[in-house]
Amino acid sequence: ELKVEQNPLFLSMQEGKNYTIYCNYSTTSDRLYWYRQDPGKSLESLFVLLSNGAVKQEGRLMASLDTKARLSTLHITAAVHDLSATYFCAVGPINTDKLIFGTGTRLQVFP
């Protein structure tokens, strides 16, 4: 059974600081997604990573994928308050069309 673990589960960070969220998964995968969810809202797609070594960046967020280590990271550069949200990774096991979500990382950025 595929397990997807995120850490940390909660992250409180000061504006201007850098930090990384980790997403580990337990089986072979050919696609990994990162999403953002604001409280009481739906999910917004941030990144889709499809190959080993893939790196994507959008603004202050950068995601990477290491399929050999079964690890993806979401790096936050110079955090701002607007980045406060819950971030989910989701993994697609190879040879399936399913998508398994991690439990999420709740990020709070304070002044």
Added chain:
Amino acid sequence: NAGVTQTPKFRILKIGQSMTLQCTQDMNHNYMYWYRQDPGMGLKLIYYSVGAGITDKGEVPNGYNVSRSTTEDFPLRLELAAPSQTSVYFCASSASSGTTQYFGPGTRLTVT
């Protein structure tokens, strides 16, 4: 272009009642998904479909049924509602596996 729409937004059911959650997408996507999100948790896949007439079970299919008679619509049926089905339900669609999934606004369901 409305994207993914879901109805209703909110619903309260009594134990044992049944209902259908509606999901429609106007992006001509082949893939559609139903998830549930319990408070403070991640999403669990209930059912998914890779095209009209094709459906398959996800992680938590018990107590639910789906159908996919058209590309646009993917309704989720709850039979004999139970308190354990209290959750927020999200529908999503994508063009294919490995492409961006677009989520609907969600349906908040309470079973009492």
